[in-house]
Amino acid sequence: MDTLAVVLEEPERLSLRRLDLQDANADDLVIKIDWSGISTGTERLLWSGRMPPFPGMGYPLVPGYESVGRVIDAGASVRARIGERVFVPGSSGFKDARGLFGGAARRVVAPSARVVSISDSLAEQGVLIALAATARHAIAKGRDAPPDLIVGHGVLGRLLARIAIAEGHPAPTVWDTHPERLAGGEGYAVIHPDSDDRRDYRAIYDASGDSKLLDTLIARLGRGGEVVLAGFYDQPLSFAFPPAFMREARLRVATEWAPEDLVATTALIESGRLSLGGLITHRLSAIQAPDAYRTAFTDMSCLKMILDWRGCS
DSSP, X not given: OEEEEEXXXXXXXXXXXXXXXXOOOTTEEEEEEEEEEEOSSHHXXXXXXXXXXXXXXXXXXXXXXXXXXXXXXXXXXXXXXXXXXXXXXXXXXBSSSBOSSOOXXXXXXXXXXXXXXXXXXXXXXXXXXXXXXXXXXXXXXXTTOOOSEEEOOSHHHHHHHHHHHHTTXXXXXXXXXXXXXXXXXXXXXXXXXXXXXXXXXXXXXXXXXXXXXXXXXXXXXXXXXXEEEOSOOSSOOOOOHHHHHHHTOEEEEOOOOOHHHHHHHHHHHHTTSSOOTTOEEEEEEGGGHHHHHHHHHHOTTOSEEEEEOTTOX
């Protein structure tokens, strides 16, 4: 069995070509992908060659960890799942390329335990589940310190704000410096940081990925406040010690979602408390993958670009 897949051949060189798939084991699913999302964080780093070393890194690789499809075949232990609409957080089942993260392909083979059943009604919006669960994980680990300031009004920043409100927390303030990103707040204010003179924030969640912001954010904390690094950073982070000392500041790194976050996030969506509307702004056929990636990485009006695989074989 083979598949059409997006392949990062090397930094800044992307192709669309066929790859052989590994055979499905007893606990594996074979999924035909309908839509996959493009991450402007991790995938941009993979494309540019600036991704810090991780286990499994190397080229050629298949990117993508935001895919939605349908189970078309399965191993002997999981055949009952055939026909399910599912969210797929990636795959490593390629013979000719590394699967990091391996979701940008027409067909994938993935362990059943990693694949989440979702409602047919979600359709293409299901690609947002990974980022929504990541945002939920950051807030859940904060326990008694949900965000009162979020930095960055991209998809992750918007999901952090929406989930905070959906879970009953006060509406946070959101910062962004790009005029294109100052609109679109749903129940919360989006402002330029220059227009905010507040310096007593309890919990600042940074979704910008900007490694140079720590001193600025620490200066906006109240005593005992926390900065949560919710983005992904390719450069070392540093900060001046005296201002952090004076505030007795805390620093927390939020990693990706855990399985329980997927369950909780899916429940928020299905209950209607969490809306995913307005976050997918651009769509292209998977055949146009090079153009799609270029737009996702360079156009500030693009929040989430998705590839539509339904016309591909």
